Amino acid sequence: MEDVRNERSDADVIREVLEGNVNAFELLMDRYQAYVAGIVIKKVPKEQTQEVAHEAFIRAYRSLDTFKAKTPFKHWLASIAVRCCHDFWRQHYRRKETPISSISEDGWEWIQTLQADGSADAPDGYARNPEALRVLRWAMEGLSPEDRMVLTLVHMEGYTTAEAAELLRWSVPKVKIRAYRAR
8 A cells, every 4th residue: 555655646646635635745745854854954953954844844735725736846845945944044033133242262263364365255175164164154143034045045055046046936136136145
């Protein structure tokens, strides 16, 4: 029986859910749980991953009747997951203040060294520096949710502006402007 369940296409499962078998949605959750978690874990704090991924599935279930199959279900679900991450940071941004005093002495020394180098683009070697990562985390927390999401997608994960625009359901110029401004 399990093999038959897994062989059904996403479209068949979606149709079944929309016809009233709400338990069939569990198959889609099983099928895409790791995929959604992989998207979410890169964009929110690790301890929030499960909650945000769960929210993505809740939103997908609630709006399943709007799925038009113009793109694969997997892509549609990915855009929902990205928007859930965006919403997480929007709520976090409203509640959170990040004092500049939270940067350690070593962090300040690292910033001053970077400025003295005169380099606006950090080489890959900086990514391995623990102080650089702390400063980056601090700077990212100060960004608006929109800027944070664009910066993460375009500059950290390597999505093109067109791909990021599709995931966020924004125009390409808006993504370009946000990416430039956030960087």
